[in-house]
Amino acid sequence: MTEDRKGGKGSISSLKTRPLERNIAMTMLGLGAGGKIAAHSIANLFRDESTRERADRDFYKRQAEILADELGKLKGSVMKAGQMMSLYGQYFLPEEAVDVLSSLQDDTPPVAWHVVLPVLERGIGRDRLRELDVDEKPLAAASLGQAHRARRRRDGQELVIKIQYPGVADAIESDIRTLSRLLMMTRLAPKGLDLEPVFNEVREMLHREVDYETERHFTQTFAEKLRDDPRFVVPRVFGEYCSDRVLTTSFEHGNHVRDDAVQRLPQARRNALSAAFVEVFLKEFFRWHMVQSDPHFGNYRIRPDADGQDRIVLLDFGATRVFGRGFVESYADIVRGAIERDREAILRGGIDIGLMKAGFPKSVLDTFVQLCETIVEPFGDAAHMPERLRNDKGEYLWGASDLPMRAGRMAASNALSVHFKVPPREIVFLHRRLAGVFIMLATLHGELNARDMLLKYLKEE
Template identity: 50%
Template sequence: MANKSDRKDRKPLKLKTGSFDRNAAMARMGVMAGASFAGHTLGNMFRSKEGKERRNREFYVKQAQFLADELGQLKGSVMKVGQMLSVYGQYFMPPEAIEVLRSLQDDSPPVAWGELQPVVAERLGKKRLAELEIDPEPMAAASLGQVHRATRKSDGLELCVKIQYPRLADAIDSDIRTLTQIVRLARLVPKGMELNAIMEEVREMIYREVDYDRELRMTREFSTRLEGDDRYVVPQVFPEYSTETVLVTSYEAAHHVQSETVQNLDQPRRDALGKSALDLFFREFFVWGIVQTDPHFGNYKIRLRDEGPDQMVLLDFGATREFAPRFLGSYYDVVTGAFEKDAKRLIDGAIGINLLRRDSPQHVFDAFAKVGMLMIEPFSDDAPDELTTPDGAYRWGESDLPFRVSRAVSDAAISRWFRIPPREIVFLHRRMGGVFVLLAVLDAEIDARDMLASYLYRETEVDPERAG
């Protein structure tokens, strides 16, 4: 979610929640996207090959920017689809378009309190609402809702009130059908791409994120599982103020990871926070099989303490996913194969999670194994000398590993043999990448080989208990 300080000069939106307003706006998007492509195609008829390639790149940026601007005004599920396309699209969309759509992740203007106050009054009831003093200026705003700080009048307790935008859930199905056509008209996906299947997965994800009852349960689940570990803080939930579309939790004061306060911490404290972030991810995946898959820095804030370890304040569990034991077993083989430099185990695991086709030629298997072993570099015993400290810690802030992995895939010419991964992998890698970026932002120096090994070689690889 975009935070309060980032939006001081941004004009609040008037929500287009009525069916007429939304349908008219989306029809306009479709007409303009189609007309833009027709003009682009006509212009390319008279350009050289180099000119066409340059103009194609410019066209993708223009189309994606148009889509991002329009979705940002509409809010709701259409904007969330744009965000998710930036996650899925890395496997099939032009890089220029991905960069623009990624702007939707963090850059969401708020909705005016005058638009939401009557909605909150109706959802909570006048008696409950009267017990709270709600700040009309939102703390954070996103595509599906926004968060306001509040005080309980009876005891001064500070709270956070998460409000889902009105009539949002009712529009999800029609929004996705219409946006699927617009994305096709804008030519942002390759011809022949099975876009409907991707959109269906996005649809299921959005329904999960607008289920505030489930988010309340998942918040409680993480709180219970992390109870007693003072490295982490999970907000308390207040069911008496919560409904299907309003979620109230305790307010937890903390710093943004990119704040000057956190960036100026000494190396040992930053390293400890990095270890906490990495250990949490490993525990979620290898032990619980339950992963909070949204890596937005606003969901992982830092509370500094004079005594005891600094803490990670964990927020927003709407994107929590549960992973099936069969998937976990195959992915475990991928990671263990890379860790042990066992190419056969790595490849068998990749086939098991549908990353590779079993009928791929041997050179594809060899190249994929090489890439997999490169990806585990921070946990290996042979990382480049320039990326390790004298005592063997990996220097996350200095690493260009994502670039080298991307280049290795391109150089091996194996991309066409990859399948578009199933949603489990897409959202798992989304969170994994977020952890790696967090460690880089902290400029952490960590020897995490033993930490990963402790999870790979546990007696019980997957916790049989599952959240409800």
């Protein structure tokens, strides 16, 4: 890997694409981890309890940093699986490891142009490629592919070409097997925990995300569904420049949500953007039963308008998940019950989708009910909102809220954590998206009570 001129991570000049190469790289990492584990365990024999706890935290962080760095170099499915471990891992990995693995979401080096160019040439053909001027410096780099800006010569149409890294689709099965062994060798996963369901889900997700034809379908589906809503922009697909490894769409300009141009918008306009973010999520889940489940800020752009008609650009539909009607209806029971303080409805929905079991201790069920009622705080009435989180209109102050931390402490500090280890996969991805909505509204410093909006969509179920 080269270094850029600022001393940061430069581009990767070659990829280990063969299973044997990738297995050797990760096996060497695992063997190195084994020696460090032995040394750490011996040192712990001579430490008191408080010193041992601090040493364990430092050790987990170092192990996770080594793992994250190697996964970032390998790219492909092991890196994406590492990202997923940061998502699932909140239920079973040390907090320090989750924090480090989360960095894989956006701190990854791009791949050199000569590595991805053959994929593009094979995907759309050299004749089609000659129609375009492609910027060899990537616009964005991810675990499974990277995006390059381009311009069509005949009409100046601005494009974005998403190119899949060579060999990643073929390496998924081998990568998953190796990574599962590696997690155990680095002692990041608890002994005795069955991670097979987690890796099965990661495997399925990876096969879905390297399927650019399905991503193309979802991009066009979202564009159609939001066609008449002026608040949203979905890129147009250019099929003549697409293949199973290449996806080309229109380039859609916009600002990052943290840019000054967005942060300085008047409160009313930021509230309108906040309401749009909430409503599109509610539409996705309750009406369309399909959710774009990867909500990091790179997948959204804000397009401020001089007339105040600001728009949200929605990008990257490769992580779209489809939910069955039964799951949506049961989840609606939980949400409806939480808003109305209906314990039986909450438990009925929780049991139906596998979050709870009827035979759990009453203390666990009580905590689950309390947790659900807490989570819907922004959607409740003013009487159930902390006074410090309401403005004089009774609207929820998303930017001032510490709700995620309060909910996390509640789940971790009682019997719920013993029984509620790794939730059903639908919940993991749905809550990932829901957390993204909360973070987006907090970043916009939205002031919004979304109760009526939520009730509107609940009535449709």
